[in-house]
Amino acid sequence: MNKISFTITSVEKETGLSKDILRMWERRYGFPSPGRDAAGNRLYPADQVERLRLIKRLIDQGHRPGRLMAMSPEALQELPVRHLQGATAHDAATDDAREIGDCLALIKDHDAAAFQQSLQQNLVRQGLGRFVMDTVAPLTRRVGEAWEDGRFAVFEEHLFTELTKRVLRQAIASLPTATSRPRILLTSVPDEPHVLGLLMVEALFALEGAQCVPLGPQMPLLDIAQGAAAHRADIVALSFSSAFPARRIPPALFQLRELLPADVALWAGGEGMQHVAPPDGVTRLLSLKDGLSALGLWTTGDSSAKKSPAQTGRAT
């Protein structure tokens, strides 16, 4: 028999649960109950790591740790899927919805080539703008839900993300290079690795002729500020996925707002911004359309408009 075991650092990486939490759960609930090596360090058997991964997912769905720890592994499996407040209100039953279901099935079958081809077809059929709004956005949402429900594994979500990124990037690259204002710096904060949202707005902004500087995800705040200065950016646009803990968003935005010069606008969008109030001086983009109208406002109203578009926190 294989007695594969993980150190506490590995378990942190495999599950996304911090060392502090792992030790505290052990202390308070008696689970996990790792063995020890010669030096007294924890060694987690593989099955406990799997159980922790499941528990993590259930917690993200809204279950409470205390209950979950007391339950047997079998009982955990049978727990009903529990949705968060975010209504799963699909405007389904349209033609698009069927297409999207088909795409999901292709990922589930691990048929990378067919999936990519299907995306490409949709792109050509709909054009980049509608492709982003009507195909990529709903697909991304559905994949997120499927992951929360445990119907998608991590590697399936990664594959979907990777392939979709490729199609979007290719489409963006084929657009003419813009040289006009505004110059928009696109990135995400540390601990936010999801990047599809950024690519979607980049596509839409680029279509409108804005000059986008894609910095990739996970930029330290100090580097975002440095980058904004170096590129003489007019706008810094951030994306927060629904997986990003909501309570950490406002402090992060506030801090970045302080680090940026006052004449650089700060826009924040993505699923994670849905139920969060933006701090003063930060514009919240509730949807992709919102992003487009904010961009419209910027180009028409220019500098004066920067201080009071619809969703911006009261300017001081």
Place this chain on the structure above:
Amino acid sequence: MNKISFTITSVEKETGLSKDILRMWERRYGFPSPGRDAAGNRLYPADQVERLRLIKRLIDQGHRPGRLMAMSPEALQELPVRHLQGATAHDAATDDAREIGDCLALIKDHDAAAFQQSLQQNLVRQGLGRFVMDTVAPLTRRVGEAWEDGRFAVFEEHLFTELTKRVLRQAIASLPTATSRPRILLTSVPDEPHVLGLLMVEALFALEGAQCVPLGPQMPLLDIAQGAAAHRADIVALSFSSAFPARRIPPALFQLRELLPADVALWAGGEGMQHVAPPDGVTRLLSLKDGLSALGLWTTGDSSAKKSPAQTGRAT
């Protein structure tokens, strides 16, 4: 005056130094010396965070923490650049070397469009294979060095990576879709976000007609194993950059080797593998060429060859 300050979690994200290390340095060396909020939690002023970022870079260059902590901020700035064992032996003075220097300058000028165009030109001129070997690989190495020397900021490295990724992915997408063996799963372990190396081998492997499944970086080991099974992969290929701590590579490879079925080959390459001995059953790819010959061996020798190519650890 702005008295921006960071919590210990923010500093961890901004600098890449763990909370444990930050507290231990404070205890042992008296630096950093954060203030405290009402609850007694640490609050780091912005200038200390900057100093910590500098110290982190110098440590990665081979300096020792104890010395650095005792030095004044000014003295730190003037510290000479110190290179690791990895010889900076450029086969410079060739035509290519000049081209590469030009590309670097474009990034330094933050001229994204010109950089991307320059890459694209090189791609067309050289063809994908030579483009990867003679342009992307040396460019990536030079950028890594520039970052270590502090000549490149984080946001500059990110921009370079992002733009290069786009060009490579576009090129890969234009290749015909392969359906033949081997099927190769490409990814990296948690804490290894660098992905250019993977894209380079993907391009080369795809040129040879192998079927590549790009899962993106930072896959938990359990998910790599799951993904390999689901995709019925013949080979799992990992990439380790020079930034990845060398001592953590062998245990990671060993553990993944245990998690994978014996008939799935495990290949590991990248700058980080240069000075690391691969565990039994893991093939080390010292260069991109090495990767190609390993692939050649696999396709000719097939299953029997899997157990004993040149660089593989002794099979049991």
Place this chain on the structure above:
DNA sequence: CCCAATTATTGTCCTAGACAAACATGAACA
């Protein structure tokens, strides 16, 4: 039946000590 005050739960931070691995230093030797 709904809203406010109270109580329970939970995550994060804290201090401080132990220890093993990595590194440097110097001694012994070719």
Place this chain on the structure above:
DNA sequence: TGTTCATGTTTGTCTAGGACAATAATTGGG
């Protein structure tokens, strides 16, 4: 003079349990 080995120092990571504030659940009053 250069090289290898042994010893001592430096450094990172783990351990333990306690404190507290923020969040969620529950109770009581209108």
